Amino acid sequence: MTHVVTEACINCKHTDCVEVCPADSFHEGANFLVINADTCVDCMACVAACPTNAIYADSDVPADQRKFIALNAELARDWPVIVKRREPLPDAAHWAGVAGKLDQLQHS
Template structure:
């Protein structure tokens, strides 16, 4: 099992999770983070660190967020690793509770 970043991260990109990851499995896109399923060791440390509760164990991903399992796998092959915490996007707090952001994902 791996962990998956879901829709709540889109247009926020808080990187608290990156700080605690012991294996650097996060990948960074323009306005979203993903977890590389090949690198993730299922340690669960990132889950509690996410301020928008965007990270789930693969088996616990909500039904309406299931597409993010494949999306994390796909984008993790394209995006570069992020290994240090960065500031969130400038308007992250405004987007933190917004639903239906998949169309706003920048690849």
């Protein structure tokens, strides 16, 4: 099992999860984080650390968010690893409660 970052992270990018990850499994894009399933050790520390409740065990990802399992795997191959906490994006508070924001994801 691994963990998956879902839509709630888009345009927020809190990095509290990065700070607690013992395996350095997070990868960073412009406005989203992903987890590398190949390095995730399933410790669940990131789930509790995420202030937007964006991280799930892959078996618990809500049905409407299942596309993020493949998206995490795809983007983790291309995006750099992030190992230190950074400030969230400037409009994170606004975007935290917004649903349907997949179209906002910046792939580069």
